[in-house]
Amino acid sequence: xxxxxxxxxxxxxxxxxxxxxxxxxxxxxxxxxxxxxxxxxxxxxxxxxxxxxxxxxxxxxxxxxxxxxxxxxxxxxxxxxxxxxxxxxxxxxxxxxxxxxxxxxxxxxxxxxxxxxxxxxxxxxxxxxxxxxxxxxxxxxxxxxxxxxxxxxxxxxxxxxxxxxxxxxxxxxxxxxxxxxxxxxxxxxxxxxxxxxxxxxxxxxxxxxxxxxxxxxxxxxxxxxxxxxxxxxxxxxxxxxxxxxxxxxxxxxxxxxxxxxxxxxxxxxxxxxxxxxxxxxxxxxxxxxxxxxxxxxxxxxxxxxxx
Amino acid sequence: xxxxxxxxxxxxxxxxxxxxxxxxxxxxxxxxxxxxxxxxxxxxxxxxxxxxxxxxxxxxxxxxxxxxxxxxxxxxxxxxxxxxxxxxxxxxxxxxxxxxxxxxxxxxxxxxxxxxxxxxxxxxxxxxxxxxxxxxxxxxxxxxxxxxxxxxxxxxxxxxxxxxxxxxxxxxxxxxxxxxxxxxxxxxxxxxxxxxxxxxxxxxxxxxxxxxxxxxxxxxxxx
Numbered sequence: 001x002x003x004x005x006x007x008x009x010x011x012x013x014x015x016x017x018x019x020x021x022x023x024x025x026x027x028x029x030x031x032x033x034x035x036x037x038x039x040x041x042x043x044x045x046x047x048x049x050x051x052x053x054x055x056x057x058x059x060x061x062x063x064x065x066x067x068x069x070x071x072x073x074x075x076x077x078x079x080x081x082x083x084x085x086x087x088x089x090x091x092x093x094x095x096x097x098x099x100x101x102x103x104x105x106x107x108x109x110x111x112x113x114x115x116x117x118x119x120x121x122x123x124x125x126x127x128x129x130x131x132x133x134x135x136x137x138x139x140x141x142x143x144x145x146x147x148x149x150x151x152x153x154x155x156x157x158x159x160x161x162x163x164x165x166x167x168x169x170x171x172x173x174x175x176x177x178x179x180x181x182x183x184x185x186x187x188x189x190x191x192x193x194x195x196x197x198x199x200x201x202x203x204x205x206x207x208x209x210x211x212x213x214x215x216x217x218x219x220x221x222x223x224x225x226x227x228x229x230x231x232x233x234x235x236x237x238x239x240x241x242x243x244x245x246x247x248x249x250x251x252x253x254x255x256x257x258x259x260x261x262x263x264x265x266x267x268x269x270x271x272x273x274x275x276x277x278x279x280x281x282x283x284x285x286x287x288x289x290x291x292x293x294x295x296x297x298x299x300x301x302x303x304x305x306x307x
Numbered sequence: 308x309x310x311x312x313x314x315x316x317x318x319x320x321x322x323x324x325x326x327x328x329x330x331x332x333x334x335x336x337x338x339x340x341x342x343x344x345x346x347x348x349x350x351x352x353x354x355x356x357x358x359x360x361x362x363x364x365x366x367x368x369x370x371x372x373x374x375x376x377x378x379x380x381x382x383x384x385x386x387x388x389x390x391x392x393x394x395x396x397x398x399x400x401x402x403x404x405x406x407x408x409x410x411x412x413x414x415x416x417x418x419x420x421x422x423x424x425x426x427x428x429x430x431x432x433x434x435x436x437x438x439x440x441x442x443x444x445x446x447x448x449x450x451x452x453x454x455x456x457x458x459x460x461x462x463x464x465x466x467x468x469x470x471x472x473x474x475x476x477x478x479x480x481x482x483x484x485x486x487x488x489x490x491x492x493x494x495x496x497x498x499x500x501x502x503x504x505x506x507x508x509x510x511x512x513x514x515x516x517x518x519x520x521x522x523x524x525x526x527x528x529x530x
Contacts, residue, residue: 022408024406024487024488025405025406025408025411026406026408027402028401028402029398029402029403029406031395032398033399033414035451036421036459038455039429039433039451039452040424040429040456040459043431043432043433044428044429044432046436047428047431107319108323112319112323118323118326118327121327122326124330124334125330127512129516129518130516131518132337136334136337137333140333140336145349145351145353147336181333185330242426244427244518244519245518249518266427266431267519267523270434276431283428286428287428
């Protein structure tokens with residue numbers, strides 16, 4: 001028989017065990033949270049505050065200047081051309097990667113021998129760092145000794161070797177093409193996974209109805225891949241827009257700053273010109289551009305779904 | 308087989324070979340160039356296959372540059388980052404997966420949200436912070452920064468993995484007197500080893516390949 005005192009002490013024991021569990025759970029996640037708050041969220045907030053103040057390397061933050069940094073950067077030619085360069089770089093890379101990725105995913109989905117091998121081999125451009133990609137292609141696109149120029153001239157596609165890094169158009173084109181090459185494996189493999197979730201019956205039913213491959217693509221494949229495409233496009237756009245390594249290492253922002261994207265501008269503003277407040281302002285505008293992109297993108301997507 | 312079908316199959320195989328070659332050829336070219344005799348590197352027309360192999364370039368970087376020290380730096384930093392981020396990440400992911408406390412779901416979302424932050428946005432204040440803490444151009448500074456950038460992904464990956472492991476085994480062990488942490492160590496980790504291995508690979512490669520932070524933290528000392 002249980003007395004009320006006994007029951008009370010049992011429930012107290014259970015309660016303290018319960019509380020102990022909770023504390024342990026919080027304790028286990030605390031280091032991770034501390035780091036994330038300290039080195040991600042706090043710096044982000046600091047960046048925003050920094051963009052509204054002046055900063056000196058010796059003395060630190062030296063006073064509120066309001067929107068002065070933002071005014072300076074927005075009217076500067078460097079910022080405007082960097083913004084434009086970023087847009088071309090991002091839009092070009094993503095559209096190329098999506099189109100090529102879709103095509104290659106289809107190819108890899110076909111029932112042919114050696115697909116497993118092909119699927120694992122193509123991952124290489126994605127697996128290596130931006131630095132490796134940059135240096136491989138700088139050597140390939142060299143205007144005197146590069147293999148690409150040699151191949152193009154031998155095939156009589158062009159008469160003279162192209163100085164890929166000598167003119168703004170060629171440099172940006174080269175940059176975008178290299179980034180497409182680099183991003184294809186990820187896109188292709190993600191789309192391949194998506195393709196494999198589309199039920200076969202739909203294609204068979206379409207064939208019975210006499211659909212050709214284009215109709216199959218538009219009415220079965222694309223809707224089936226819709227969610228995958230949306231997620232991948234959003235994440236990759238954010239990532240490509242913010243990426244520093246490849247433009248910096250492939251072209252250095254040249255020639256004449258034509259390939260200087262916003263991350264590169266922020267970097268040189270901070271660490272070459274020591275204008276930390278303006279650099280912070282540039283970074284904040286980058287974040288705002290991406291935020292705007294995400295909002296507009298999802299609004300467009302939701303409208304389509306509503307129809 | 309009808310000729311049309313054969314052409315179709317040949318076309319498909321050719322396309323796949325072409326795609327694979329396009330992805331791999333640049334790497335072959337890099338490897339072949341590195342193994343050429345120095346004089347042959349600038350030969351015109353360029354030779355696809357080196358006429359004779361030579362380790363001259365490898366010898367040069369090994370002897371005549373700071374390669375050894377830099378390689379050691381990279382290795383030490385990448386390994387340390389992997390170890391630290393795995394420990395903190397595993398404990399944190401286990402907590403997010405198995406425990407109940409207020410704000411747990413919010414933490415999960417916050418973690419995923421911070422994953423989307425661009426490095427360049429954080430690099431400037433990180434630089435200022437590290438300078439303040441005197442951690443510029445130290446291994447510690449980079450390891451701490453890399454760990455922090457890796458944590459959201461590792462937490463998300465391992466939490467998902469732990470979620471798929473049935474809780475019964477742990478509960479059975481705890482009935483037998485095992486504590487929570489011992490259950491984690493003896494039971495959950497062995498079962499989760501594929502996920503942990505994947506997280507370890509991602510951590511190592513991310514730290515090894517990282518450029519911006521390392522360049523920024525280094526640039527300060529050389530002016």
